[in-house]
């Protein structure tokens with residue numbers, strides 16, 4: 001994994017953005033930007049070159065699934081690694097995310113180790 | 126209220142606090158709660174809808190939540206501020222998500238709303254239905270908290 005890659009962390013709760021950022025910093029990533037929902041994230045994607053998105057699902061306005069679909073539907077971002085970190089562990093949610101092209105899926109609550117493993121999997125493909 | 130709704134919330138609470146905050150929580154004996162006064166100083170409430178509807182709340186004493194969020198952030202939290210409120214909302218979210226996963230395994234599929242968080246001594250908790258409220262007290266090494274579960278059936 002390239003530790004200088006630019007990572008966009010999307011969650012409506014500052015708490016979860018902080019926890020995800022803590023884990024990313026522990027791994028050694030330093031280039032991290034944030035968005036508080038899908039529409040803010042789409043704004044960031046328009047002006048910044050992002051290498052990885054880590055996004056929540058349940059958010060006001062544009063949710064994580066809608067964000068994923070928008071990312072996959074845009075020529076410039078369609079292959080962007082996209083990890084969903086969500087409390088939605090029910091089967092149909094996972095299936096929906098997979099069908100929309102999610103790169104990996106982390107269920108909250110999660111350990112730092114679990115998030116790290118999923119990241120490694122995404123970049124070893 | 127059917128008691129089968131209670132265990133998934135107890136299990137989810139223990140799991141969320143252990144995984145995200147390295148905090149061991151021990152459940153006490155559930156009891157029927159007759160009033161709406163919160164047991165704690167900060168409370169997260171979330172509505173659930175689907176085959177049945179209900180609400181759950183998680184009410185933390187100041188001492189317990191400061192310790193829990195300090196562990197979550199790896200940084201000492203000293204007062205009940207916006208960061209703590211935000212964290213209680215997200216803890217409530219995660220408990221609801223985990224519990225809904227277990228309930229799904231029992232054939233009960235529920236969707237959750239966005240949680241709300243209330244702060245202050247002796248605030249009230251409004252559950253969406255007028256049905257009996259089951260409260261479960263919990264203990265941690267740093268103070269206690271209470272969850273409440275209220276379902277229409």
Ligand SMILES: [Mg+2]
Nearest residue numbers: 012056058059
């Ligand atoms: Mg959320």
